[in-house]
Amino acid sequence: MLQTLSLRDFVIVDQLELDLSSGFTVLTGETGAGKSILLDALSLVLGERADSSQIREGCNRAEISALFRIDPQLIQHFNQWLDEQGFPIDDEGQTLLLKRTVESNGRSRAFVNGSVATLAQLREAGDQLVDIHGQHAHQLLLKGGAQRELLDRHANHMDLVAEVSQLFKTLNESRRKLEQAENAGQDIERERERLEWQQEELSELSPQEGEWAAIQGEHARLANGAKIISGCQEAIDVLSDADNSVESILSKASTNMSALAEHDATLSAISEALESAQIQIDEAVHSLNRYLQKLDLDPAHLSEVEERMQALHGAARKYRTEADDLPKLLLDTTERLEALTASQNIEALREKVKQEELAYLKQAKQLTQKRNKAALDLGKQVTAAMQDLSMAGGQLEIALQPLNEGGAHGLEQIEFLVAGHAGSTPRSLAKVASGGELARISLAISVITSKAAFTPTLIFDEVDAGIGGAVAETVGKLLRQLGESHQILCVTHLPQVAAQGNHHLKVSKSQEGDTTLSQVMPLGRSERVEEVARMLGGATITDTTRRHARELLEQH
Numbered sequence: 001m002l003q004t005l006s007l008r009d010f011v012i013v014d015q016l017e018l019d020l021s022s023g024f025t026v027l028t029g030e031t032g033a034g035k036s037i038l039l040d041a042l043s044l045v046l047g048e049r050a051d052s053s054q055i056r057e058g059c060n061r062a063e064i065s066a067l068f069r070i071d072p073q074l075i076q077h078f079n080q081w082l083d084e085q086g087f088p089i090d091d092e093g094q095t096l097l098l099k100r101t102v103e104s105n106g107r108s109r110a111f112v113n114g115s116v117a118t119l120a121q122l123r124e125a126g127d128q129l130v131d132i133h134g135q136h137a138h139q140l141l142l143k144g145g146a147q148r149e150l151l152d153r154h155a156n157h158m159d160l161v162a163e164v165s166q167l168f169k170t171l172n173e174s175r176r177k178l179e180q181a182e183n184a185g186q187d188i189e190r191e192r193e194r195l196e197w198q199q200e201e202l203s204e205l206s207p208q209e210g211e212w213a214a215i216q217g218e219h220a221r222l223a224n225g226a227k228i229i230s231g232c233q234e235a236i237d238v239l240s241d242a243d244n245s246v247e248s249i250l251s252k253a254s255t256n257m258s259a260l261a262e263h264d265a266t267l268s269a270i271s272e273a274l275e276s277a278q279i280q281i282d283e284a285v286h287s288l289n290r291y292l293q294k295l296d297l298d299p300a301h302l303s304e305v306e307e308r309m310q311a312l313h314g315a316a317r318k319y320r321t322e323a324d325d326l327p328k329l330l331l332d333t334t335e336r337l338e339a340l341t342a343s344q345n346i347e348a349l350r351e352k353v354k355q356e357e358l359a360y361l362k363q364a365k366q367l368t369q370k371r372n373k374a375a376l377d378l379g380k381q382v383t384a385a386m387q388d389l390s391m392a393g394g395q396l397e398i399a400l401q402p403l404n405e406g407g408a409h410g411l412e413q414i415e416f417l418v419a420g421h422a423g424s425t426p427r428s429l430a431k432v433a434s435g436g437e438l439a440r441i442s443l444a445i446s447v448i449t450s451k452a453a454f455t456p457t458l459i460f461d462e463v464d465a466g467i468g469g470a471v472a473e474t475v476g477k478l479l480r481q482l483g484e485s486h487q488i489l490c491v492t493h494l495p496q497v498a499a500q501g502n503h504h505l506k507v508s509k510s511q512e513g514d515t516t517l518s519q520v521m522p523l524g525r526s527e528r529v530e531e532v533a534r535m536l537g538g539a540t541i542t543d544t545t546r547r548h549a550r551e552l553l554e555q556h
Contacts, residue, residue, distance in 0.1 A: 024483030026501035034518030046126030155374030207326035385444035393422025476500035499552035
């Protein structure tokens with residue numbers, strides 16, 4: 001609910017901080033006192049266009065702020081919204097502060113919880129907090145989307161609406177993929193053929209992970225076979241076979257050192273080291289002999305290795321990659337071909353779209369049935385209420401206008417159609433000529449759908465235009481009834497409406513030198529009697545009008 005509205009240097013208000021309460025609050029005052037100024041200020045802080053003419057004469061800037069206390073049921077939603085938009089959340093997370101400034105150069109700035117905001121963000125927050133009903137103000141109810149949502153919330157089938165929306169989103173994505181596949185045509189077909197040919201060639205080559213490094217080593221061994229044999233044989237000769245081989249010299253040294261160690265024990269370690277070296281030389285000779293026995297230097301094998309190297313190298317050059325990367329290229333080619341083939345499986349895509357269309361239509365038709373029933377019910381209730389609001393013979397019809405291919409919100413567009421009196425043709429709510437008539441219809445709809453309505457604060461301006469007597473009494477009762485579930489602010493000229501408010505604010509203006517200022521005062525019981533008496537009798541207030549005013553107030 002709107003907790004505090006603060007104005008500084010706005011039109012003819014120098015400074016005002018207005019604390020508001022829950023329930024039904026009426027705003028009254030003489031014509032020209034500035035009642036509309038409060039609504040204009042509130043509209044501005046909710047994102048309406050600003051004008052430098054709204055700044056009080058002689059001042060450089062106007063400032064308006066509105067502090068809202070968020071309903072417990074909406075706190076989580078608003079805090080999530082604040083977090084997503086990057087705005088701070090107050091310590092308790094229960095209030096929201098909207099602020100707007102207007103400079104003399106025409107520029108304006110918007111703030112949410114003290115942080116700079118765009119007008120779009122201000123409007124997005126405001127649309128969820130306040131709905132202004134009146135012939136001179138923007139009304140959420142005039143938007144087709146709002147009419148649809150109001151009907152759906154009234155019928156309590158928002159879960160089905162969300163399901164239909166998700167099914168349509170999924171269907172649209174599948175339709176997009178099918179259209180892409182159908183439009184791709186020859187380009188994709190040529191790419192598919194290229195990938196098939198590349199995959200076939202690489203599969204035939206069958207490059208293996210790590211093969212290039214292994215085959216390079218094998219080729220080096222085979223190509224240098226003679227050098228390897230000669231080197232190994234020479235090593236064997238030096239180590240063992242030659243007359244002065246390392247093995248014979250080491251054996252002699254080991255024998256001598258072993259004999260000397262019998263005379264000096266400190267030489268035992270050296271003797272043992274020589275024996276160990278002799279053993280290692282012997283093992284090396286045996287290993288070289290075994291290597292030479294198993295060495296395969298078949299020229300035909302060398303030819304095979306060279307042929308394989310050429311094949312791998314040629315493929316790498318052809319596909320502009322490294323020979324080591326050929327196995328990965330084969331894997332990537334296969335995956336791309338599979339993906340392309342799947343995306344080009346037009347028949348499968350068509351079948352998928354068909355099945356998703358059936359799923360969407362099934363739920364959307366169920367939604368249409370529920371909407372038809374809810375539309376008849378709501379139309380009857382609002383029509384009945386209109387009879388008591390000086391609109392005898394008037395009616396509300398809720399039309400479900402079919403969409404050719406359906407949409408995210410179902411198979412139809414929702415439009416509220418109104419006939420103001422008997423015999424007139426129902427037409428769009430947005431085209432109703434009389435602002436007072438429109439306001440009263442909005443009032444009837446708001447009262448009936450109050451349990452489903454999602455805007456906590458409702459403001460009514462000019463709802464009493466062209467009515468009086470018993471109808472005015474009915475309007476007051478409806479507003480008071482609506483005040484049980486919402487915060488209601490109503491600008492009124494009718495004493496029958498004003499007397500039924502839970503709270504009463506009087507707007508007046510005064511002259512200070514050459515300056516005209518507007519003030520707002522909350523009225524106590526005796527002050528309310530005087531104000532209602534003024535509304536009843538005009539400039540001259542008599543004991544009779546006071547008595548009548550007191551009677552009106554005592555009835556409520």
